[in-house]
Amino acid sequence: MTMELEAYIRDIRDFPVPGIVFRDLTPLLGDPAALAESVRRLAAPYRSMGVRAVAGIEARGFVFGSLVARELGAGFVPLRKPGKLPARVESASYTLEYGTATLEIHADAFVAGTPVLLIDDVLATGGTAAAALDLLQRLDAHVVGAGFVIELEALGGRARLDGHRVTSVVVL
Ligand code: AMP
DSSP, X not given: OOOOGGGGOEEEETOSSTTOEEEEOHHHHTOHHHHHHHHHHHHGGGTXXXXXXXXXXXXXXXXXXXXXXXXXXXXXXXXXXXXXXXXXXXXXEEEOSSSEEEEEEETTSSOTTOEEEEEEXXXXXXXXXXXXXXXXXXXXXXXXXXXXXXXXXXXXHHHHTTTSOEEEEEEO
């Protein structure tokens, strides 16, 4: 029987600001079977694609990204908030609902042509993932796709990742 992962996602209304329904994945993270199943499903579309590195977006993308890296026998590359990475970085800034944000990656994170999979927890408007994909492409990665635990379909994020394979475990 397929496991209903939706049951492990908790909706928190008006967090972090009024009007937002925050999809809280801590119940899923805390359940051994649900966590294992979500990682299996995140990794499944990419099993035979020779993924060498999984890039995860700070912070929840680190949790799922490193588990998917282990599942695929790949390494892990962090995409971080500004000022956290110690060596030379590439940066990409993007627009959020309120203000802007920046992501950084080490400029020498991988060699050109490396097959890389992007992982994050939630695909909402797609701004974060689009900036992350831009960074991977600036490093000449071979981007095999972008995988998310949750896709918030009504926000249309998938359209902003045009040209990439986009997969999600749960569509809400
Ligand atoms: P976006 O750039 O709009 O696609 O937002 C994606 C990022 O914001 C992800 O890294 C998520 O962790 C976070 N995020 C956006 N909306 C939500 C939401 N409703 N619930 C939980 N996390 C969210």
